Amino acid sequence: MKNDKYLPPEPTAFGLASAPPQAAVNYPPPSYSQHAFPPQGPSLQPGYPPPPVQQGYAPQQDFAQPGYTQQVYPTQGYPAQAYPPQSFAPPPQVYVQPAQHYVPPPPPLPTILLVRPLGWYQRTKINRPQMNVLSAATFIFATGGMNIAWSIGFQVNDRLDNHIRAAWFIGAIIGAAIAAFLPRVLPRRVITSSTHNDLSALQAHLYLNGIANGLAFAPTLALAGELAVFYMRGKISASTEQLSFNLGIFLQIIIAATYSQNYNYNNDYHHELVGGIIAAVFGFLGIVFAALMFIESPVTLVASGREQAAVDALRRLQRLFTPHDQTLAQLEEHKRYVADNQNLATEESFSRALPAFFKLAALRCVNAISISSFFCEMLSYSSIYAIEMRIIIFGAARLLGSCIGALVVDSLGRKGPTVVGFAGATAFAFVAASQTVFGYHDVVFWLYFFEFFAGLALTITSAYLSEAYPLNVKQHFISFTFIVEMLIFIIIGSCDLVQEFLYIVGGICAGAFVLGILCLPETRRTTLRVAQQRFTSFVSLCSNS
Structure with a gap:
C-alpha cells in the first residue's frame, strides 16, 4: 500500500444518500516518462491527414504536465438524452382567435293572438268608434256622389257645357294631386253651395267640392285601413268610400226625378238649391264629427315613436275604452308592420306598389265606366213615361x-x-246590348241587373285600396288611382257615345272578370302586413284564405 498517497480522491456520489459507496479503483504508479501519457486530441492513423482545425476554435492542446495525474471519472449510467432533429424551417404560425364578447341571442318575438269576436252584433258594437272616426269623410263622399250624379247627367238643366260637367272631376284631380304630397291628415270640409240662378257660382261649388273630395280620398282610405281591426277592415273601408258615393248618387237621382216633370227652363233652380242645402248640411256635420270624434292613426303614432299615444288611440277605438290583451296584440302587430315598411327603401316601396296599382287602377276605371254619362242617356231615351221611376230603380x-x-x-x-x-x-x-235593336225600353230592365252586379264587385275595391300599398307610398298611390278614375269620367263625358258602347262595356267587364281570377289575392281577415305581401306579385291564382 505504498502507493496510496497517489490515489485520487473519490468522486462525489450522485444519486440518493443511501446508494452504496463506489469501490476503490487502484491506479498504477505514475511515471515521469513522456510516453506515460496518451496523446490528447484525435488519434492519427497512418496514411490519413490530420483533421482540419475548426474555424473559430483553437487547436486542442495537451495540458498534461509532470507530476499531474489526470482524474478519470467512471460512467454514471444516465441514459442519453434524445434531442429533436434540428431544422432551419420557420416555426409554424399558430392563429390565436381574438377574444370575443358574448352576445346573447335576441329574444323571440312575442306571439300575437288577434281574436275575432263571435256574433255580428258584438263585433259591430265593440268597433263602432272606428266608424265614428270616419264619419266626417262619409259626409264628404256623400256630397261627392251627388255631384258625380249631377255631372254625368242626372239633373234637368240643359244649358250646361262640357266644362261645367267636368268641373267636379277636375277639382277632384286637383285635390287628389295635392293630397298625394301632403302629410296624412284628414282635410276639413269646405262648405259651399250654389247661388240661385248663377252658373258661375254653381261652377265654383263643383270645383270646391271636388277639391274637398280629392283631398279627403287618399288620407281617409289610408286611415281606414290602419285604424280598423283585421276582421272589419273591409266593411269599414267599403262603407266609408263606395257606399257613401253611391248613397250620394242615389240622393241626386231622387232630386232629379222629383223636379224633372215640373222644371221651368227660365227660372226654376229649386233642384240645384236642394242639392246645395244637402251639401251644406253634410259639410257642417262632417266638421262636427271631425272635431269631436277624430282619432289619429295608431300606425302613424307608432312610426313617430309615440308608443304610449298609440296605446291610447287603440284603447279609444274599441269599447269598453280600457286597455286589454287585444290592445297590446294590435300594438305589437302595428310595430311589426311599421318595422317591415321602414326597412324598405323608397325605390323598393315604389316597385312593390306597382303591381297593386295596375290592378286597382284598372278596376277603378271600370267603376267610372259603369256609372258614366252613357247610362244616363240610355235612361232618358228609354221612354218619356215613368222616367222618374226608371232612374230611381236604376240608382237603387x-x-x-x-x-x-x-x-x-x-x-x-x-x-x-x-x-x-x-x-x-x-x-x-x-x-x-243585344236588346238595343228592339228599342231602349227593353234595355233599361237589364241595366238594373248590370248596376246591381257592378255595385257588388266595385265596392270591394275600397278594401283593396286601404291595404294593398306599402306604408311609405300608400297615400301617393291611392291618390294616383283616384286620379286615373276621374280621368275616365272626363273622357267618357266628352265623347259622343254610340249604341255599341254596351258591347264595349261588356268586354271591359269580361276583362275585369279575368283579372279578378288571375291577379286579385284574397285578403279577408288578414293583417296589413300579410295583405301587403300578397299584392307584391302580378299573378295570384289561389284564394290565400
Missing part, C-alpha cells in the same frame, strides 16, 4: 249592390264577390 239597384258588397266583404272575402260581380255585370251588359 246600384246602391243595393254596394250595400251587399259592404256586408259580405269580411265574411265571404274580397276575391269571390268581385269575380261574381264582374261575371254578372258582363252577362247583363251583353244581354242589354
